Amino acid sequence: MSLFLSRKSFIQQGLAVAVTAMMMTSANAATDKEEIQKLREEVQGLKSLIQQQQNVQQKQQILIEEVKLQPVQVNVASIKPSLLSKAGASVNLYGFVRADAEYQFKGGNGIFNRINTVDKLASNEDRFYSTATTSRIGLDFTAPVTDAKVGGKIEIDFRGSGDTVRIRHAYLNYNNWLIGQTTSSFLSTETQPEMLDFNAPLGIGTFRTPMVRYSDKINATTQYQVGLEQGRADNRFPAATGKVSHKFADGSGLITARALIQEVRAREGLVILDPVTKKESGYNSAYDDTSFGWGVGLGANYKLSEQLLLNADYSHVKGDDKFLLYTDSAYTANAAKTDIKLNEFNAVTVGATYKINPKLRSTLGYGAIFYDDVAKTQNDTLQQGWLNVMYNPTKPVTLGAEYVYGERELGNGDIGGRDSRLGVMAKYDF
Numbered sequence: 001m002s003l004f005l006s007r008k009s010f011i012q013q014g015l016a017v018a019v020t021a022m023m024m025t026s027a028n029a030a031t032d033k034e035e036i037q038k039l040r041e042e043v044q045g046l047k048s049l050i051q052q053q054q055n056v057q058q059k060q061q062i063l064i065e066e067v068k069l070q071p072v073q074v075n076v077a078s079i080k081p082s083l084l085s086k087a088g089a090s091v092n093l094y095g096f097v098r099a100d101a102e103y104q105f106k107g108g109n110g111i112f113n114r115i116n117t118v119d120k121l122a123s124n125e126d127r128f129y130s131t132a133t134t135s136r137i138g139l140d141f142t143a144p145v146t147d148a149k150v151g152g153k154i155e156i157d158f159r160g161s162g163d164t165v166r167i168r169h170a171y172l173n174y175n176n177w178l179i180g181q182t183t184s185s186f187l188s189t190e191t192q193p194e195m196l197d198f199n200a201p202l203g204i205g206t207f208r209t210p211m212v213r214y215s216d217k218i219n220a221t222t223q224y225q226v227g228l229e230q231g232r233a234d235n236r237f238p239a240a241t242g243k244v245s246h247k248f249a250d251g252s253g254l255i256t257a258r259a260l261i262q263e264v265r266a267r268e269g270l271v272i273l274d275p276v277t278k279k280e281s282g283y284n285s286a287y288d289d290t291s292f293g294w295g296v297g298l299g300a301n302y303k304l305s306e307q308l309l310l311n312a313d314y315s316h317v318k319g320d321d322k323f324l325l326y327t328d329s330a331y332t333a334n335a336a337k338t339d340i341k342l343n344e345f346n347a348v349t350v351g352a353t354y355k356i357n358p359k360l361r362s363t364l365g366y367g368a369i370f371y372d373d374v375a376k377t378q379n380d381t382l383q384q385g386w387l388n389v390m391y392n393p394t395k396p397v398t399l400g401a402e403y404v405y406g407e408r409e410l411g412n413g414d415i416g417g418r419d420s421r422l423g424v425m426a427k428y429d430f
Contacts, residue, residue, distance in 0.1 A: 088144045089151075095137040098427040100198065101130040105420040113199035115384050115406045116326035118417035133158040134198045138169070149175050153182075159198075168208055178213040178227075185213060185225045185241040186260040186323050191299030193311045193351020193365040195386060196402035196425050202367030202384040203349035204313055205324040211238075222246045231322055232330060234265045236290075239323075253302035260295035264319040266331055266340040289340050293319025293330065309353045311365075318344040326369065328379050344372045359392045376412035383407050384419065400425045 083091040100111065104127045108114025111129035118124070138155035152172040160166035171180025183189060187205040195201045213227030224244045231239035239262035247254045266289045299313035317323070319342035321330040331340040351365030369382045384406030391399045406419035 085141065090142040090144070092140040092142075093138075094140070094430065095155075096135065096427050096429045097132075098134045098136070098425065099130070099132045100134055100423060100425050101128070102421055102423040103128050105422075106417070107419045107421055108417075113197045113202070113326075113384075113404070113419075115202050115382050115408060115419050116328070116379055118406070118408050118419045120415075120417050131163075133163045136168070149173065152180075176214055176216050178211070178215065181208055181210045183208050184211070184229055184323055185227055185243040186229075186239075186258045186295060186297060188243075188256040188258065188297060188299035188313055190245075190254065191256060191301045191311050191313045192349055194353055194361075194363045194388070194390070195365060196388045196390070196400045196423055197386070197404060197421075200325060201349050201351075201365055201386070202326055202382055202406065203315075203324075203347045203369060204367070205315075207323045207325075209322075211241075218244075221249055231262050231320070232264065234267050235263060236265055237263050248302075253300065255300040256298070258295075258297040258299075258315075260293075260297075260317070260320070260323065262293045262320070263290050264293040264330055264340075264342060265290045266333060289333075291319060291331070291340055291342050293317075293342055295320060295323065307355045309355075310351075311353070312350045313348070315347045316345075317347070318342050324369075326382060328371070328374070332375055332378075343374060343378075346370045360389070362387070362389045371411075374411045376410065378411050379408060379416065380411045380413075381407075381409040383409075396429045398425070398427045398429070400427075 083093065085091050102111050104111075104124070106118070106125050107127075108117045108119075109124055111131055134157060136155065136157045138153065141152045143150035150173065153169050154167070155169040156165050156167055158165055167181065169180075169182045171178050171182050184205065184207045187207060189204070189206060192201055192204045200206050209230045211227050211229040213225055213229075215223060215225045217223045222244065224242070226242045227240075228238040229241050239260060241258070241260050243256060243258045245254060245256045295315060295317035297313070297315040299311075301309060301311045303309050315324060317327075319330050321327045321343075324347055327345065328343060331342050333340050347367075347369045349365070349367040351363055353361055353363040355361045364385075364387050366383075366385045368384070369379075371378070371380050374380050384404065386402055386404040388400055388402035393399065401424045402422070404419060404421045404423070408416035408419070410416045
């Protein structure tokens with residue numbers, strides 16, 4: 001009996017071990033199937049990625065082949081040739097070729113703006129003028145130095161006496177200093193309305209004069225200039241000028257404020273003439289008189305929209321006939337020519353430019369000079385208005401037409417003359 005029980009227990013234990021082994025084998029088989037399924041899924045994912053990569057490469061190859069078949073287009077305007085001077089300076093050539101024609105119904109004796117000399121003579125009526133002397137050439141230089149900012153400019157046109165070459169700008173820059181000839185700091189060409197007439201609008205100035213000038217920035221949007229400039233030839237000292245210019249942060253425009261001071265010298269009766277021979281017979285220092293001259297100016301331009309730009313400029317000047325255009329004598333001498341009285345005037349220019357489309361724009365402008373207490377034979381009031389249309393069929397070419405009307409009034413109230421002109425212009429910028 002005991003032996004029988006032992007055998008029975010042994011058999012039961014063996015069956016238990018066998019069942020356990022079978023269960024473990026079944027569990028391992030299930031685990032292997034799961035791992036195999038995961039491996040299959042990963043392999044399938046890799047196949048999909050490889051297929052996607054092959055598709056991308058095929059598309060890229062197709063695009064490359066299409067680009068090869070397309071003609072290469074080069075923007076010639078964006079390529080700037082590198083010019084070097086003998087001393088190694090970088091040189092930038094610029095300018096334009098320009099042709100002007102004008103039919104003058106009434107006006108001054110010659111082409112372009114002469115509002116301060118128009119008269120009533122019939123000989124100046126119904127005239128035709130044309131010229132190409134307004135064409136211009138300029139060079140900008142930048143020296144190859146690393147420890148300073150050194151450069152210069154020279155610019156000429158052909159509006160000199162007898163249609164000869166005329167120097168417009170000729171100066172050198174050394175860091176903040178400018179030495180040479182350029183536009184006076186008392187002027188604000190940046191705030192003048194656009195005018196086709198080459199002589200520029202009434203009420204502003206374009207005076208280019210020898211000078212020494214220092215410029216610097218107050219901040220990113222504001223800068224100033226101060227300098228000594230050649231003014232009237234009779235003056236003993238240079239004129240002192242200053243200018244502050246502020247650009248609006250949003251790029252919609254700018255404002256300028258300017259100042260001018262100078263000693264105005266008169267030499268009306270300096271030379272004594274012999275009453276019989278009418279030749280110079282001596283020098284009288286009592287006729288060498290001086291007085292303090294000055295001027296202030298304020299200008300602005302503002303872009304109301306992408307289509308409309310407004311410009312305005314105002315100046316008040318006492319004792320000068322150089323810096324602003326179309327002005328009379330700086331002073332009036334007494335009968336004995338021993339004392340002078342400085343002439344004083346207000347000048348204003350306003351205008352609006354409307355951009356009709358990217359190629360077509362038009363400007364309507366007005367300019368005037370109003371004198372205080374002048375002699376009867378001198379200009380008392382000058383007024384002028386103009387309307388033009390400018391067309392750019394392509395970027396470097398400008399075609400324009402403009403009508404100008406103006407009046408000149410003398411100190412005695414008489415109309416000195418009227419100005420009525422129609423001008424056209426063609427220009428190629430290079």
